Amino acid sequence: MSNGTHNRRLATALGSAGLALVLVTALLTRTGSAATEPGSTGGTSSAEIAAGLVAEGASRPGGLAGLLDLFQTGDCAGVTSYAQASATCRSVLDRVADAGAGQPFPAQLPDLAGQTDQTVPSPPAADPGDRLTPELADELEAAGAPADLVAGLRQVPPVLPPQYDPLPRPGEPVPPSTTSVPTWTTTVTPTTTSTTTTPCPTTSTSGTSTTTTPTRTTSIPATPTATTTRTVAPTQTVIGRAAATTTAPCATTSTTTTGTTSSSTSSSTSSSTTSGTTTSTTTSTTSSTTTSPTTTTSTSTTTIPTTPTTTTNPPQPPPPLLVAVGDSVTSGHEARPVGGPLWRTTCDDPGTGPAAPGSSWAGNLRAALGVPWNRYFNFAHSGSSTGNVLATFPYTNPCGVVSQPARPQIADATAVLAANPSRAGAANVAVATAGVNDTNWTAVAQQLVVRQLGGNLGGGAAAPAWAVANPGACTDWVMGNPRGNPGAPPGAIPPAWNGVATSAAISGGAASIALSLIGADPGAQVRYLLYYRWIGDPNLPPACSPAAVRAVTMLNQWIGFGILVAQVTWALAGGNPNRIQAVCQLLWNPAPASVQTRIVSWGRNNWALVPGWPHPNAGGRGALSGCVNGTLPRAPGGGVA
Numbered sequence: 071m072s073n074g075t076h077n078r079r080l081a082t083a084l085g086s087a088g089l090a091l092v093l094v095t096a097l098l099t100r101t102g103s104a105a106t107e108p109g110s111t112g113g114t115s116s117a118e119i120a121a122g123l124v125a126e127g128a129s130r131p132g133g134l135a136g137l138l139d140l141f142q143t144g145d146c147a148g149v150t151s152y153a154q155a156s157a158t159c160r161s162v163l164d165r166v167a168d169a170g171a172g173q174p175f176p177a178q179l180p181d182l183a184g185q186t187d188q189t190v191p192s193p194p195a196a197d198p199g200d201r202l203t204p205e206l207a208d209e210l211e212a213a214g215a216p217a218d219l220v221a222g223l224r225q226v227p228p229v230l231p232p233q234y235d236p237l238p239r240p241g242e243p244v245p246p247s248t249t250s251v252p253t254w255t256t257t258v259t260p261t262t263t264s265t266t267t268t269p270c271p272t273t274s275t276s277g278t279s280t281t282t283t284p285t286r287t288t289s290i291p292a293t294p295t296a297t298t299t300r301t302v303a304p305t306q307t308v309i310g311r312a313a314a315t316t317t318a319p320c321a322t323t324s325t326t327t328t329g330t331t332s333s334s335t336s337s338s339t340s341s342s343t344t345s346g347t348t349t350s351t352t353t354s355t356t357s358s359t360t361t362s363p364t365t366t367t368s369t370s371t372t373t374i375p376t377t378p379t380t381t382t383n384p385p386q387p388p389p390p391l392l393v394a395v396g397d398s399v400t401s402g403h404e405a406r407p408v409g410g411p412l413w414r415t416t417c418d419d420p421g422t423g424p425a426a427p428g429s430s431w432a433g434n435l436r437a438a439l440g441v442p443w444n445r446y447f448n449f450a451h452s453g454s455s456t457g458n459v460l461a462t463f464p465y466t467n468p469c470g471v472v473s474q475p476a477r478p479q480i481a482d483a484t485a486v487l488a489a490n491p492s493r494a495g496a497a498n499v500a501v502a503t504a505g506v507n508d509t510n511w512t513a514v515a516q517q518l519v520v521r522q523l524g525g526n527l528g529g530g531a532a533a534p535a536w537a538v539a540n541p542g543a544c545t546d547w548v549m550g551n552p553r554g555n556p557g558a559p560p561g562a563i564p565p566a567w568n569g570v571a572t573s574a575a576i577s578g579g580a581a582s583i584a585l586s587l588i589g590a591d592p593g594a595q596v597r598y599l600l601y602y603r604w605i606g607d608p609n610l611p612p613a614c615s616p617a618a619v620r621a622v623t624m625l626n627q628w629i630g631f632g633i634l635v636a637q638v639t640w641a642l643a644g645g646n647p648n649r650i651q652a653v654c655q656l657l658w659n660p661a662p663a664s665v666q667t668r669i670v671s672w673g674r675n676n677w678a679l680v681p682g683w684p685h686p687n688a689g690g691r692g693a694l695s696g697c698v699n700g701t702l703p704r705a706p707g708g709g710v711a
Contacts, residue, residue: 122170179573182627196608202228209412396503398452402430405671405682413671415680417469420448434695455507456579470676484590492593495705538611580632606660654697664690
């Protein structure tokens with residue numbers, strides 16, 4: 071029996087109260103090397119879990135793809151902890167941990183997408199105004215665009231100067247967070263939730279209730295001492311743990327998840343508890359009646375007025391949070407018409423209030439959940455990879471805004487969650503999207519768009535003509551084919567898309583993001599939104615629609631594998647794996663009903679050509695938020711459980 075299995079069985083024998091006493095180290099090594107943290111008592115790292123899942127998948131009829139729904143419809147469906155799991159589920163988890171012991175994170179993951187539909191759709195006609203034209207150059211000049219940009223667009227055919235084309239070109243390196251990935255080490259010690267019922271006391275006496283607080287140690291690059299450090303949140307909206315004390319009628323039911331909590335009771339004697347000291351305050355109501363006898367038969371009664379009783383309602387606990395991290399899908403990336411043929415793109419518009427609701431699906435989810443604006447924190451940035459979410463990688467997004475100069479998104483998000491932990495029946499919600507920018511998909515898609523729309527985009531490399539002749543040819547060009555293709559030049563076809571080569575980084579990044587969020591607030595619900603797919607797109611060659619759908623499906627399966635790694639890691643650590651889920655792989659047809667199709671749009675900050683395509687439009691954002699909302703369990707009072 072391995073040391074890790076021994077500790078898991080010891081935790082099961084101790085029961086739920088003993089789980090917090092078992093130190094479990096969750097090490098995620100994105101560079102592919104296993105590690106052991108000093109002081110570890112035999113915990114299993116996320117790298118080992120990933121290796122163990124690959125080994126377990128190899129022995130199953132459904133393969134690794136059949137394990138992706140382990141906690142939804144598989145052997146561990148409905149499991150809320152390792153201790154509560156069935157013998158069958160624990161056997162699977164033990165086999166995974168034992169098979170991966172001492173192994174690094176797999177260097178590359180297989181294609182988990184299976185077969186995808188090869189039907190070629192009939193796309194709608196492209197917008198004839200979505201082109202570079204002399205009229206557009208006039209509009210740009212009138213709006214104050216740079217003179218060299220206007221001059222380039224007035225050439226015949228129009229030429230887009232390179233400084234206004236922020237999209238990666240074929241052959242350029244992928245984002246720095248993918249080519250140089252740091253090692254991430256996370257220590258996770260989840261706590262258990264205990265419920266205590268306290269009857270109304272005659273004399274109020276209270277002690278201090280203390281539970282083990284989850285610790286998460288992350289090894290990240292040193293934070294520069296820069297004056298441009300991003301603010302985590304407005305001071306008035308970050309409420310510390312002490313503010314979470316609530317008052318309830320007798321008897322009081324107090325639920326503790328993390329940290330030190332206290333509860334108070336209200337009765338004829340009201341008490342407030344602070345730091346283990348109970349102060350009792352009694353308000354008395356006195357009534358006196360005096361009767362004076364006389365020589366007559368009448369009686370005079372005098373009543374002394376009763377001192378009015380003032381009742382002060384106890385302070386209400388703060389509402390739960392909605393916290394978001396990720397890329398342009400979540401940041402609110404949107405192209406908007408300004409006037410005539412001129413459109414401008416805002417890369418980050420998450421929403422800040424009723425007057426500026428933004429254009430992020432997370433903002434729609436905020437409204438659906440009833441989260442106040444000052445409890446909504448969206449740290450996502452357009453162009454982010456998983457590495458940009460996790461680490462301090464100063465990079466310039468397509469609109470020219472420098473992001474993450476001193477603090478990574480995950481540091482901001484986890485700080486807010488840790489300062490405002492979930493309560494029973496009022497769980498915080500943390501959402502994320504990231505992974506597509508770990509690959510060069512943007513450059514591949516650009517070549518397909520240029521091939522479809524021709525020279526109206528001011529130049530740029532186009533996919534070869536043979537690649538758009540039929541679905542098989544486009545799939546060979548995107549995915550590669552060592553056997554070649556009859557319509558292509560002789561020889562093997564290298565993949566234009568580097569998705570398979572970056573699959574491990576995508577999975578590892580997704581796992582690290584999810585574990586970081588749940589580690590900051592074990593009572594939260596974490597939802598990793600999978601990428602939507604779409605068909606019937608006027609900007610893509612029709613023959614390439616099947617290849618595009620297949621690429622996004624593969625990407626989602628690798629993200630799903632990363633979330634499975636996080637679920638198993640969290641379950642073995644004693645946490646609830648169903649609080650972490652990858653959700654909502656939607657398919658939209660026709661694309662314009664849910665996806666922005668605008669190509670020619672100009673960045674708000676730098677006048678670069680920044681398409682709105684293929685980000686969700688208002689219809690798509692509503693569909694995404696509605697789907698995610700539907701995956702969140704509800705407590706009896708209506709809050710998120």
